[in-house]
Amino acid sequence: MIKNLVRRNILDIKPYEPGKPIEELKRELNILDIVKMASNENPLGPSKKAIRAMRKAISTVNRYPDGSCYCLKEALSKKLNVSPENLIIGNGSNEIIELVTRTFLDKDEEVIMSEPSFLIYNIASRISDGMPVMVPLTDFKADLNKIRDSIGPRTKLILIDNPNNPTGRSVGEAEVEGFLEKLPDNIIVVFDEAYNEFVEREDFPDTKRYIGRKNIIILRTFSKAHGLSGLRIGYGIASKEAVQFMNRARQPFNVNSVAQAAAIASLRDEEHIANSRLLISEGKRFLYNNLDSMGLRYVKSDTNFILVNAGRSAKAVFEEMLKKGVIVRSMEAYKLDDYIRVTIGTMAENRRFVKTLKEVLTKNDRSSTKSV
Amino acid sequence: MIKNLVRRNILDIKPYEPGKPIEELKRELNILDIVKMASNENPLGPSKKAIRAMRKAISTVNRYPDGSCYCLKEALSKKLNVSPENLIIGNGSNEIIELVTRTFLDKDEEVIMSEPSFLIYNIASRISDGMPVMVPLTDFKADLNKIRDSIGPRTKLILIDNPNNPTGRSVGEAEVEGFLEKLPDNIIVVFDEAYNEFVEREDFPDTKRYIGRKNIIILRTFSKAHGLSGLRIGYGIASKEAVQFMNRARQPFNVNSVAQAAAIASLRDEEHIANSRLLISEGKRFLYNNLDSMGLRYVKSDTNFILVNAGRSAKAVFEEMLKKGVIVRSMEAYKLDDYIRVTIGTMAENRRFVKTLKEVLTKNDRSSTKSV
Numbered sequence: 180m181i182k183n184l185v186r187r188n189i190l191d192i193k194p195y196e197p198g199k200p201i202e203e204l205k206r207e208l209n210i211l212d213i214v215k216m217a218s219n220e221n222p223l224g225p226s227k228k229a230i231r232a233m234r235k236a237i238s239t240v241n242r243y244p245d246g247s248c249y250c251l252k253e254a255l256s257k258k259l260n261v262s263p264e265n266l267i268i269g270n271g272s273n274e275i276i277e278l279v280t281r282t283f284l285d286k287d288e289e290v291i292m293s294e295p296s297f298l299i300y301n302i303a304s305r306i307s308d309g310m311p312v313m314v315p316l317t318d319f320k321a322d323l324n325k326i327r328d329s330i331g332p333r334t335k336l337i338l339i340d341n342p343n344n345p346t347g348r349s350v351g352e353a354e355v356e357g358f359l360e361k362l363p364d365n366i367i368v369v370f371d372e373a374y375n376e377f378v379e380r381e382d383f384p385d386t387k388r389y390i391g392r393k394n395i396i397i398l399r400t401f402s403k404a405h406g407l408s409g410l411r412i413g414y415g416i417a418s419k420e421a422v423q424f425m426n427r428a429r430q431p432f433n434v435n436s437v438a439q440a441a442a443i444a445s446l447r448d449e450e451h452i453a454n455s456r457l458l459i460s461e462g463k464r465f466l467y468n469n470l471d472s473m474g475l476r477y478v479k480s481d482t483n484f485i486l487v488n489a490g491r492s493a494k495a496v497f498e499e500m501l502k503k504g505v506i507v508r509s510m511e512a513y514k515l516d517d518y519i520r521v522t523i524g525t526m527a528e529n530r531r532f533v534k535t536l537k538e539v540l541t542k543n544d545r546s547s548t549k550s551v
Numbered sequence: 552m553i554k555n556l557v558r559r560n561i562l563d564i565k566p567y568e569p570g571k572p573i574e575e576l577k578r579e580l581n582i583l584d585i586v587k588m589a590s591n592e593n594p595l596g597p598s599k600k601a602i603r604a605m606r607k608a609i610s611t612v613n614r615y616p617d618g619s620c621y622c623l624k625e626a627l628s629k630k631l632n633v634s635p636e637n638l639i640i641g642n643g644s645n646e647i648i649e650l651v652t653r654t655f656l657d658k659d660e661e662v663i664m665s666e667p668s669f670l671i672y673n674i675a676s677r678i679s680d681g682m683p684v685m686v687p688l689t690d691f692k693a694d695l696n697k698i699r700d701s702i703g704p705r706t707k708l709i710l711i712d713n714p715n716n717p718t719g720r721s722v723g724e725a726e727v728e729g730f731l732e733k734l735p736d737n738i739i740v741v742f743d744e745a746y747n748e749f750v751e752r753e754d755f756p757d758t759k760r761y762i763g764r765k766n767i768i769i770l771r772t773f774s775k776a777h778g779l780s781g782l783r784i785g786y787g788i789a790s791k792e793a794v795q796f797m798n799r800a801r802q803p804f805n806v807n808s809v810a811q812a813a814a815i816a817s818l819r820d821e822e823h824i825a826n827s828r829l830l831i832s833e834g835k836r837f838l839y840n841n842l843d844s845m846g847l848r849y850v851k852s853d854t855n856f857i858l859v860n861a862g863r864s865a866k867a868v869f870e871e872m873l874k875k876g877v878i879v880r881s882m883e884a885y886k887l888d889d890y891i892r893v894t895i896g897t898m899a900e901n902r903r904f905v906k907t908l909k910e911v912l913t914k915n916d917r918s919s920t921k922s923v
Contacts, residue, residue: 181766184707184739185796189654192799197618206621215614224613233609233809240605240781240813241596242587243774245572270642270783273802281678282561286658299802306653306800335556367556394553402615409612409808411642424557427564428678430645431671436781437605437809441612 188305195298199506210504214531216522217506219344219374219484221406223458223525225441226451229407232444236437244436254443255414261387264419267426270433272373272400272413273299279336279396279415280307281428283367288335293321295513296340297371309335319478319486320348323358330366337368342378345513345520347480355384359393367394367421373413374482376404376452377459383481390418401438403483404455405445410438459483462523469533473540484522486510489540493519499539505532560677567670571878582876586903588894589878591716591746591856593778595830595897597813598823601779604816608809616808626815627786633759636791639798642805644745644772644785645671651708651768651787652679653800655739660707665693667885668712669743681707691850691858692720695730702738709740714750717885717892719852727756731765739766739793745785746854748776748824749831755853762790773810775855776827777817782810831855834895841905845912856894858882861912865891871911877904 182190201215225233252263259266269275280303284290290304294313301311310333314325321339330337342349355370362368370386386397397416402408412434415425445451466485470477476488489496496519497509510518521532554562573587597605624635641647652675656662662676666685673683682705686697693711702709714721734740742758758769769788774780784806787797817823838857842849848860861868868891869881882890893904 181739181790181792181796184655184737184766186653186655186657189796189799194799194801195803197615197803200617201614202617203619203621218615220615221613224610229612230609233612234606236781237602237605237609237809237813238596240601241593241778242573243569243590243592243780244783245574246569247575249575270807271802271804273804277802282558283556285558365556367553394556406613408615408804409608411616411804411807418553420553424553424561427561427566429566430643430649431567431569432643432645432780432783435642435783435807435810437609438807441609 188308192302192305195302196512199501201506204501204506208502213504213506214524214528215506216524216528216532217508218408219403219482219522220408221404221455222528223406223451223455225406226445226448228444228448229441232440233437236440240436242436243432244434244439246431248434248439251439251443254446258446259387259416261416262419264422265390265416267415267417267422267429268434269413269415271402271411272371272398272415274433275398275413275415276300276303278425278428279369280304280309282425284309284335287333289331289333290336290338291326291329291334292338293340293343295345295515296338297344298512300338316343316346318348319343319346321350323350323354327358327361330363334366337366338371339368340371342374342481344373344482345484345510345515346478346486347482347484348478349378349380349383349481351380351382352384353382355386359389359395362393364394367396369396369398371398373398373400373403375399377456377483378481379460380481387416390416394421396421401442401445404452405442406455407438407441407445410435410441412438412442458525459523462526462529465526465529466521466523466533473537484520486515486518486520488517489519490517493517496539499542500535503535503538505535507532560680564674564677567674568884571873573878576873576878580874585876585878586896586900587878588896588900588904589880590780591775591854591894592780593776593827594900595778595823595827597778598817598820600816600820601813604812605809608812612808614808615804616806616811618803620806620811623811623815626818630818631759631788633788634791636794637762637788639787639789639794639801640806641785641787643774643783644743644770644787646805647770647785647787648672648675650797650800651741652676652681654797656681656707659705661703661705662708662710663698663701663706664710665712665715667717667887668710669716670884672710688715688718690720691715691718693722695722695726699730699733702735706738709738710743711740712743714746714853716745716854717856717882717887718850718858719854719856720850721750721752721755721853723752723754724756725754727758731761731767734765736766739768741768741770743770745770745772745775747771749828749855750853751832752853759788762788766793768793773814773817776824777814778827779810779813779817782807782813784810784814830897831895834898834901837898837901838893838895838905845909856892858887858890858892860889861891862889865889868911871914872907875907875910877907879904
């Protein structure tokens, strides 16, 4: 029985359930016309500059990638105004979360995180033998006061998803400043800023400026606004020392060469990011208006997705929409049983979402009326 | 001081030092005509079928990859005659090593491995709080008797690099059969078969047939014969139960979509593999002949690389060759101070290697004569 050889904490872990891939739905339901609004991807696709860079990179994939990601760090360094030594590149920012827990988290040390927030935080902490401490959101955003009150003698890490996934709300500069001022020196705070490109509020914190003053690690990704989720590339910004230690826990060739080339090109394509932002901003207004007119509640979002209260079992709504070829995300895994999360798509996708949601809710209304 | 917050075992780890990337050498030395024979890559490049598949895949990298690697597992399943449930795909087979230690290795449990063998085994074991137990090679290959004698009450894993890197020698079926027969049930044996496509001996063990009877995990990669090292993709073959548990320790999107597409196409291109094998086989004979005529000792190899005794400090030889644009690998990190490891290249690259090695050794002979 190999089960007896498995580490105790692995036995307790329930794997993360990702959004349904389009190909899988095609296989299962034999539907061809499918839209995926489930994984907060960029509906415009990757930048054309990135596509050109990838086309060039694929001919030399017989060579190992540059394990130090030299050129990408140079490019990011200029963009972010930090030293290349402040940067660590990962196989998606997910991997940076793992590198943080593997480098810093000792057995039974506590990791404070919001609930709900990105599920991988909890899983990664437990794989590293840490103890997740869940702090409820207030008004759908991280409650930094409650988080501070949860700090105890065994706290090692605090993970702040800003803006928060799956709610879309963020905490502002004043809150973060006050929180960090009182942060003890033996605690590391991770700000996961995967959606930062979509934030429109002016007082979104510039967390980089706390590096060196406090133990903080910032996570960013090329998976969202940059449209490179399929390639797996994200990064961390931290003190040089923190980066050096995390590098010891890192596989030497963790980031593939096509991703490195695409990310560098993508950073240069500011127009693509601007277009993506504009699309999301317009789509957001369109969806808000339609949800309003349907009488549905939702959370105002600083990201490219919207958390919508479907007013009934989200699982049923999710499944009905799936049958009609629209993939959204049901939120029971996040303990939000009545909520779906929809990624803002192209305007055509947004219209299809609204139409399908209306059909599904109307049908459900009728069937519930019938069954009364 | 963030150092005080780092886990004890991370502080002790010296990161793996990879072979020098061509781009880095170009930057450093301003040499344009460089050949890299340092990382056991396929000098023919990726398969043309894989290039076509990559070209198609790059346009949709804005979508997350299929986290289950459904299509690749189907393709591998047919090729290997195992169930898709016996397969786990990784960000290179390096990641499968990490998944094994993370899933099965408890604090202070022992991991037996050969010395020298692939350095990542030692690093991955220590990151997971395990204790590496190093067993010397005999005649440059894994000594299964000594390994069995090293099994103790705390042994959890045995890692067998077959053929061994960096020596190139393999253990055969009879040895493996005898070893596994007496293997206790509370130990997991990992066979790393990264170079299996290059093995010419007829009695190379078909380890797959032990799955289910013994706790074994087989590692394979697309980085070597398949020429996809830049994309990071490898896999493990194990019992369904072992795969299920390792999946809990796996990031949901650990394998990028371009790699998945390329790997599937690459499996279909048997001609490319046959050509690569032929090239290596011919190159091996050419290099053996030339090393013989230079009076240098070397280890007969079952892989696409050769361990060569340079008869003097390999570090100096490595550095002299580097200056002349030929990248090989110096073996001090493997405690083989007089040895270099050379990857078999194209015939042009092999000739360049021989010519450059002759120049470097002759020059060294002269300077040592002078200094007497």
